[in-house]
Amino acid sequence: MKHQYVYGLAALLTIVGLSVFAYKWQVLGFPISKDQETRVWTIESSISFDSGPGSIKVNLHIPTLTPGFRMLNENSVSRGYGFSLNYGTGGREAQWAIRRADGRQTIYYRVSVFEDPKNDQSDTTPPFPPPPAINEPFRTAVEVIVADVNDHSADTASFTSELLRRMNDQSPDPNIELLLSDADTPTEFVETITMILASARIPARMVRGFRLQGRQRNAEQLVWLEVHDGDRWRYFNPLTGEEGLPDRYLIWWRGNEPLIRVEGGSNVQVGFAVQENNLDTIAIAESRAAKKGTSLIDFSLYSLPIRTQAVYSVLLMIPIGAMVMVVLRNIVGIDAFGTFMPVLIALAFRETKLFWGVMLFTMLIALGLSIRFLLDRLRLLLVPRLSAVLIVVVLLMLIISMISHKLGLETGLSVALFPMVIIAMTIERMSVVWEERGPADAMRAAMGSLAIAIVAYIFMGIAWLEHLIFTFPELLLVALAMVVLVGRYTGYRLLELSRFRALAGS
Amino acid sequence: MFAIARRLREAGVLGLNKRNTNFIMRLNPRRLYPRVDDKILTKELALAAGMAVPELYGIISNQRQVREFAGIVGDRESFVIKPAQGSGGDGILIVIGRSQRRRDTYRLSNGVRITEAEIAHHISNIVSGQYSLSGNPDKALIEYCVQFDPVFADLSYQGVPDIRVIVYRGYPTMAMVRLPTQASDGKANLHQGAVGAGVDMSTGETLTGVLENEIVDEHPDTGTLIAGLRIPQWDFILQLAARGYDVTDLGYLGVDIVVDRDLGPLILEMNVRPGLSIQIANCTGLTGRLARIDELYDETATPAERARIARLEFPAERQASMPFGQ
Numbered sequence: 001m002k003h004q005y006v007y008g009l010a011a012l013l014t015i016v017g018l019s020v021f022a023y024k025w026q027v028l029g030f031p032i033s034k035d036q037e038t039r040v041w042t043i044e045s046s047i048s049f050d051s052g053p054g055s056i057k058v059n060l061h062i063p064t065l066t067p068g069f070r071m072l073n074e075n076s077v078s079r080g081y082g083f084s085l086n087y088g089t090g091g092r093e094a095q096w097a098i099r100r101a102d103g104r105q106t107i108y109y110r111v112s113v114f115e116d117p118k119n120d121q122s123d124t125t126p127p128f129p130p131p132p133a134i135n136e137p138f139r140t141a142v143e144v145i146v147a148d149v150n151d152h153s154a155d156t157a158s159f160t161s162e163l164l165r166r167m168n169d170q171s172p173d174p175n176i177e178l179l180l181s182d183a184d185t186p187t188e189f190v191e192t193i194t195m196i197l198a199s200a201r202i203p204a205r206m207v208r209g210f211r212l213q214g215r216q217r218n219a220e221q222l223v224w225l226e227v228h229d230g231d232r233w234r235y236f237n238p239l240t241g242e243e244g245l246p247d248r249y250l251i252w253w254r255g256n257e258p259l260i261r262v263e264g265g266s267n268v269q270v271g272f273a274v275q276e277n278n279l280d281t282i283a284i285a286e287s288r289a290a291k292k293g294t295s296l297i298d299f300s301l302y303s304l305p306i307r308t309q310a311v312y313s314v315l316l317m318i319p320i321g322a323m324v325m326v327v328l329r330n331i332v333g334i335d336a337f338g339t340f341m342p343v344l345i346a347l348a349f350r351e352t353k354l355f356w357g358v359m360l361f362t363m364l365i366a367l368g369l370s371i372r373f374l375l376d377r378l379r380l381l382l383v384p385r386l387s388a389v390l391i392v393v394v395l396l397m398l399i400i401s402m403i404s405h406k407l408g409l410e411t412g413l414s415v416a417l418f419p420m421v422i423i424a425m426t427i428e429r430m431s432v433v434w435e436e437r438g439p440a441d442a443m444r445a446a447m448g449s450l451a452i453a454i455v456a457y458i459f460m461g462i463a464w465l466e467h468l469i470f471t472f473p474e475l476l477l478v479a480l481a482m483v484v485l486v487g488r489y490t491g492y493r494l495l496e497l498s499r500f501r502a503l504a505g506s
Numbered sequence: 507m508f509a510i511a512r513r514l515r516e517a518g519v520l521g522l523n524k525r526n527t528n529f530i531m532r533l534n535p536r537r538l539y540p541r542v543d544d545k546i547l548t549k550e551l552a553l554a555a556g557m558a559v560p561e562l563y564g565i566i567s568n569q570r571q572v573r574e575f576a577g578i579v580g581d582r583e584s585f586v587i588k589p590a591q592g593s594g595g596d597g598i599l600i601v602i603g604r605s606q607r608r609r610d611t612y613r614l615s616n617g618v619r620i621t622e623a624e625i626a627h628h629i630s631n632i633v634s635g636q637y638s639l640s641g642n643p644d645k646a647l648i649e650y651c652v653q654f655d656p657v658f659a660d661l662s663y664q665g666v667p668d669i670r671v672i673v674y675r676g677y678p679t680m681a682m683v684r685l686p687t688q689a690s691d692g693k694a695n696l697h698q699g700a701v702g703a704g705v706d707m708s709t710g711e712t713l714t715g716v717l718e719n720e721i722v723d724e725h726p727d728t729g730t731l732i733a734g735l736r737i738p739q740w741d742f743i744l745q746l747a748a749r750g751y752d753v754t755d756l757g758y759l760g761v762d763i764v765v766d767r768d769l770g771p772l773i774l775e776m777n778v779r780p781g782l783s784i785q786i787a788n789c790t791g792l793t794g795r796l797a798r799i800d801e802l803y804d805e806t807a808t809p810a811e812r813a814r815i816a817r818l819e820f821p822a823e824r825q826a827s828m829p830f831g832q
Contacts, residue, residue, distance in 0.1 A: 330523060379627040381569070382634035432636065436596045437698050438689075490524035497510045499719050502786050504513040 006488045010481040017477030029285040030471050033464055037278040040072060041212045042112045043219070043250065044273045049265035051101040056264040060109060061253030063209075064091030069250055070119050072279075072287055074111040081107065090255035105265065113212075113250060114284055126228055129198040141175040146200045156202055156229040157243065164225075164241030167193060186223045190238045191256055193225060203228040207235070208259070209251040212274055219272040222246070226254065282471065301470055309470075314347070316469045319479050321346050321456040326486050328452050333493030335448040337426050337433075342452035344419045349457040351417045357457070358450065360400065364418065365446065367396050368427040369434075376431070390424040518791030520782055525758075529796070533675070533757025534778050541754045542776040545590045545647055551753045557746060558772045560586070560650040560764075567645040572630050575648070576610075576622060584651040587629060589637040589644050595695040597637030599628055600651060600665060615665045615692040652772065655765040657738055661685050661703075663727040665692025666764055669705070669737065669771075671747035672780055672792070673759045676807070677799045678744045678816040681705040682787040683712055683737065688727045694762075696783045701725060703732045704788030706822035710740025713822055716787040743771045744813035750776055752809065788822070795820055 024030045047058060058081075063071065076083055081096035096107055134142055149166065153159040167176055167189075179196070183189045190206045197204035207224040210216075224245070225236040235245045253259065262268045282302055301312055321343035328334050336342055349357035371392050375385060397416055404410070426449070434442035459465070469475055497504075514521075520529075542548055552559045563585060564578030579585055587599040601620075605611035610622040629646045631637070638644035658667045665686035672679045682702045686692045689699030696702050701722060704713035715722045715732040724731055737743065743763055750761040750773065760780025763771050785791055798819055807815070 333522070379624075379630075381630060382636050432596070441697070488527060490521070490527050492511050492514060492519075492521040493523060494507075496521050497507065497514065500514055500519050500782075500786060501510065502716075502719070502721050503517050503519050503789060503791060504510050 003488065006484060010485045013477045013481035013484070017474045017481070020474040021472045024285075024472060024474075028289045029281065031281040031285070032468060032471075038114050038281045038284050040112050040114045040277050040279040040284070041250070042110060042275045042277065043210065043212070044108055044110045044275070046106055046108050046271050046273070047260060047262075047268065048104060048106040049262050049268040051103060051105050052264040052266060054264050055099045056097065056101055056105070056262070058096040058107060058263075058265070059086075059088075059261040060094045060096075060270075061088075061090055061257070061259050062092050062094050062109060063111060063113075063250065063252050064254075066113065066119070066251050068115065068117060068119060068245065068248070069113040070116040070288070072112040072114055072284060074109070077108040077110070088257070090253045090257045114279070115248065126203040128201050129203055131201070132195055132198050134195070134199070138179060141178050142196055142199045144175050145179075145196060150200070156227060157234060159200065159202065160197065160204075160225070160227050160234075160236050161241045161243070163193065163196060164236060164238060168239060168241065186238070190223050190225055193238060194256070197227065205254050206256055207251050207254050209249055209253075210272060210274065211246055212248045212250055212276070214274075214276055216272075216274040219274045221252075221259075221272075222249065224249070224251075301473060313466060313470045314350070316473060316476070317460040317466055318343060318347065319476050320465065320469065321460050323479050323483055324456045324459045325452055326483050328455060330486055330489060331491075331493060333495035334452060335445045336452050337429050337445050337449045338422065341422050341426055342449050343456050344422050345449070345453040346456035346460055348418045349453065350461060354454065354457060358454070361418065361450065361453075363400065364393065364396055364423055365427060365430070368393050368423065369431055371396075372427050372431045386424065386428055389427055390421060393420050393424045393427065514791075518793035518795075519785055520792040520796075522782060525779075525782060529674075529758040530779060534759075538754060538756055539778055542756065542759070542778050543591050545588065545592075545775055546645060548754075548773075548776055549647075552773050555749065555753050557749055557753070558769060560652055560766075560772050560774065563648045563650065565590075565645050565647055566629055566633060568643075569630055569633055572626050572633065575626055575629055578648050581609075584653075586647075586649050586651045587625070587632070588647050588649070589632040590647055591638040591642075591644050592632075593637075595693045595698065597628075597632055598693065599625065600692060601625075602651065617664070652764045652774070653767040655738060655767050657735065657765075658683075658685070660728050660730040661725050661732065661735065663688050663692070663725070665690075666694060668694045668774055669743060669763045669765070670702075670780065670784060671744065671750075671761045671763065672784060673747050673751050673761055674796050674799050675757045675803055676748055676751035676809070677803075677812045678707065678747045679795050679799060679820070680784050680788055680790070680792060681707060681744075681747075682784045683735075685715070685725060685732070687717075687725070696781060701732065702783055702787040703735075704784070704790070704822065705737065707744075707819075708817045708821035710737040710743070711735065711822075712737070713788060716783060719783065719786060721786070721789075738765060739771055741813060741817070744816055745809050746771055746773060748809035748812045748816075790822075 025032055045060065047060060049058075062074070076094060076096070078096050080101070081098045084095045084097075086093045086095055094109055145163070145166070149159055149162045153162045166172065167180070169176070172180070179192055180189065183192050187206070187208075194204045194206055204225065204227045207226045208221050209224065210219045211222055223238060225238045226233050227236060228234070234243060236243055237246075260268060260270055286302060301309060304312065322340070325336075325340070325343055329336065345357075345361060352360060368389065372389055375388055380388060397418065397420065401416060430442050430446055433445060540547055541551060546562075546565060549559050549562055563582070564574075566572055566575060566578070583604060584602045586601070589597040592598065600615035601612045602615050603613040605613065605619065612620050612622070612625065614620055632644055632646040635643045652666050654662070654666045661667065661683075662685045667683055667685045669681060669683050671681045682704050684694040684696060685701040685703060686694050687699055687701055691698065694700050696716075699718070701715045701717045703715040705711070706713060712735040713733055715725070717726060723733065743765075746763055747761040750759055751757070754776060756776075756778055758778075758780075760777035762774040762777065764774050765771050782792075802815065802819075
């Protein structure tokens with residue numbers, strides 16, 4: 001029955017750990033491998049105009065629904081203007097207002113977005129558009145075109161394609177030529193198309209946005225067509241009739257309304273600049289989580305000061321070392337001095353690197369042990385003797401550092417990182433074992449400790465594991481579950497197989 | 507690898523992890539540990555229950571008392587000094603005599619001479635906790651040095667052989683004799699190099715020996731055949747071991763018994779974590795016997811009845827002992 005508690009607890013810990021991990025990974029987008037960067041585009045629109053005598057009101061369309069992109073953040077820079085966000089027919093509108101301003105004014109609006117193919121935000125289903133009021137002779141032309149295209153198509157999508165094909169024909173039929181006679185810009189061209197589609201009772205609207213590529217000082221608006229097929233919005237290239245959005249096309253606003261309306265100002269100029277950067281994926285995930293209001297993120301280690309982060313990235317590996325040790329001691333069955341001594345030694349190895357770590361450790365233990373045997377002749381009491389060993393260890397570390405510095409071996413300096421108290425205790429323990437059970441036992445346990453330390457060092461040094469634990473500390477719950485499970489492991493230890501082999505032979 | 511594990515499981519070999527979780531943690535509550543970890547307490551409990559133990563000469567419990575050592579010993583020729591909370595036989599000093607010329611120089615069981623000052627230093631180490639399980643300050647016991655029964659004379663090298671009996675829920679389950687060797691420095695601990703010899707529970711006759719996890723037939727120092735030695739007063743030894751449970755309430759217990767030339771079997775100490783090499787010495791796994799005891803467990807059985815059941819239930823398969831009349 002106690003078994004069930006253990007299994008239940010382990011399962012609970014694993015489920016909690018893994019589900020928080022999965023949420024952070026899949027939903028919040030924390031990266032599971034290190035140094036992942038995401039391309040982020042910052043689009044800056046600058047609005048400048050000459051201020052008039054009275055109050056000024058500026059309305060600018062800003063991105064609302066952006067399929068293929070997610071918004072990271074947005075802000076506006078304006079001096080002295082009141083700022084508000086409104087929802088209009090074409091999506092969100094930023095509004096700046098000021099009672100009085102002098103000279104030429106410049107207002108900036110900045111938005112940062114990053115690509116996210118999963119972001120397929122769709123607008124709601126629109127009502128059927130009322131048939132537009134069109135004057136003759138255009139009215140007849142539109143009716144003829146609609147009837148003709150209708151005969152050559154099956155549904156909304158094919159109707160649109162067919163219409164676009166005809167509109168873009170090198171030698172268009174006279175009705176189309178008539179409609180396009182005063183459509184000089186792409187905007188007017190698409191406006192005409194939406195008008196024809198509206199006459200066919202197909203909800204359609206003009207989409208304007210930018211293609212994001214590298215760094216652009218003056219990004220060109222690109223006009224696109226959006227048609228609702230009764231189920232969802234579909235995108236069409238108005239110049240070719242092809243369906244789909246261009247690569248990295250950020251939709252800025254929808255509808256026929258102009259981008260900007262300035263009341264009380266004149267000589268309005270709007271420019272769009274695009275800047276591309278690479279941003280740490282973690283930063284993006286964090287800001288996204290903050291937007292979602294997830295409190296999980298408040299406990300992220302990335303919110304700590306950098307210096308503390310560095311400490312924790314090391315500390316969080318200690319449970320991994322402990323887990324390695326649990327496996328090596330309870331499942332493999334290796335003997336070692338002290339419970340956590342090997343893990344602490346492995347921690348020191350991180351700084352010294354393996355070869356020098358093993359060299360320095362061996363040297364320190366060997367020298368310390370020989371001095372410990374000399375001390376033994378003095379017949380000191382236990383605590384003074386332990387302190388004496390500790391002082392000797394510190395002196396030895398000093399001497400090793402000095403000598404290696406003189407020899408130009410800078411790695412020797414890192415000996416100072418060994419946990420000296422642990423080393424002193426190890427020396428003491430080893431000398432007692434040496435005396436009581438002989439050198440063989442002492443060496444075996446020392447070698448066991450060193451072997452565990454090396455294996456723990458290798459595991460604690462895996463870069464992606466370190467990143468994983470640091471980004472997803474909840475995985476330590478899984479480690480805890482594993483340790484708890486090993487705690488109830490009643491099978492043989494690996495080395496017992498050889499110990500009891502005499503009994504297996506028969 | 508898995509094949510070996512399977513064969514071991516079939517042979518009923520108990521592993522360390524299983525011993526710790528299924529037996530020690532289940533049957534030996536922590537609060538009872540002092541009864542066996544503190545040898546002074548063990549002795550008091552055993553004496554109160556009327557069991558035979560080596561006589562206690564004195565206890566040294568702090569550094570100031572260390573110099574009283576000579577007074578405690580008096581003019582006794584032999585005695586044993588041990589830490590009250592030692593483990594695995596560490597820190598035990600066996601004094602078997604004194605120098606002819608100088609009364610303050612002693613002879614140890616391994617022949618080394620040692621001065622009173624050196625003994626005092628050793629005691630002071632014990633008191634400061636060098637050998638104690640937790641590293642806490644400890645006490646030193648000075649007690650009667652067992653004069654072992656001559657029946658073991660050919661089978662031990664300096665030091666006292668003892669009999670380890672595993673007692674499960676009060677029932678003696680498996681036993682072995684631990685024979686000191688030169689390598690073990692006169693100590694009867696297997697991991698220090700002593701030879702362990704399995705014992706037939708029904709007769710008290712020794713089986714093959716085990717040294718460093720290998721099966722041996724002869725004592726490495728004396729060359730005497732290990733198997734076939736009949737331990738005197740076997741029935742009494744089993745009863746003594748069984749009573750170890752009544753005194754301590756520990757369900758999984760190792761009882762160490764020595765046979766004194768004059769005083770007969772004495773309880774030397776008890777152990778909450780008895781080692782598993784006893785299985786190799788007996789060429790038998792413990793699991794089967796433990797399961798059998800669970801089957802016929804009777805709460806009301808007296809130690810004598812439990813010893814009888816052990817003799818009845820756990821005879822050795824006679825594969826290793828010598829045929830009679832060879």
